[in-house]
Amino acid sequence: MLVQDNNFWAWLAGFIDGEGYFGLFKHKHPHPRKGYMWTIVLDIVSKDRWILEFIAEKTGMGMIQKSGSCFSLKLYSNMLGAILPKLVTYLVLKRRQAELLQKALGHMEYRKHRDDRTDEILENLSMQLKSLR
Numbered sequence: 360m361l362v363q364d365n366n367f368w369a370w371l372a373g374f375i376d377g378e379g380y381f382g383l384f385k386h387k388h389p390h391p392r393k394g395y396m397w398t399i400v401l402d403i404v405s406k407d408r409w410i411l412e413f414i415a416e417k418t419g420m421g422m423i424q425k426s427g428s429c430f431s432l433k434l435y436s437n438m439l440g441a442i443l444p445k446l447v448t449y450l451v452l453k454r455r456q457a458e459l460l461q462k463a464l465g466h467m468e469y470r471k472h473r474d475d476r477t478d479e480i481l482e483n484l485s486m487q488l489k490s491l492r
Contacts (some may be wrong), residue, residue, distance in 0.1 A: 361441055362417045371414060372449030379403045381456040383463050383485045397467060397481050399436040399460050404429050418442060440464050459488050 362368075380402045388396045405411055408423065411432040415421040420438040424431050434442065439460065447457045463484045466477050 361419065361445065367417055368445045369449040371417075372446045372451075374410075374414075375401070375403060375446065376450060376452040378405060379453060381453060381460055381488065383460060383481070383488050385481070385485070397436075397463070399439055399463055399467070401434045401439055401442075403432045403434075405432075406430070436464065436467060456488055456491055459484050459491075 380400075382400045382402070384398050384400070385395055386398065388394055403411060403414065404426065406429050408430045411421075411423050411430050414432055415423060418434075418438075420442070421432045421434045424433065443457055443461050443464070447454060447461065450457050463481055466480050466484075
């Protein structure tokens with residue numbers, strides 16, 4: 360269950376604006392006959408593991424990994440559907456990126472069977488996202 364405290368979501372949005380990264384990637388599917396798949400990721404980086412553990416505990420989501428001298432909390436497509444609507448209101452620097460990912464999630468969720476139009480839309484969203492960096 361996601362925390363309902365708006366102060367937490369505002370704080371997290373500020374943290375993501377400073378230390379977060381939104382990505383939309385097309386990569387090979389683990390089952391060769393399926394070709395490729397799309398993945399959305401939110402990656403939050405910090406030198407302090409405890410702060411990422413706090414975020415993971417409050418959201419009930421994410422995987423923390425060591426990355427060089429830092430730690431990284433990753434949230435993927437299936438997790439972001441619940442979190443993005445709570446964050447987008449408070450994001451400042453990365454609001455447009457989050458809005459693009461919400462659109463991408465909509466196309467990924469509502470189209471169980473990938474088609475050329477869905478891929479075209481996701482490619483376009485991916486290009487828009489890259490242009491914002």
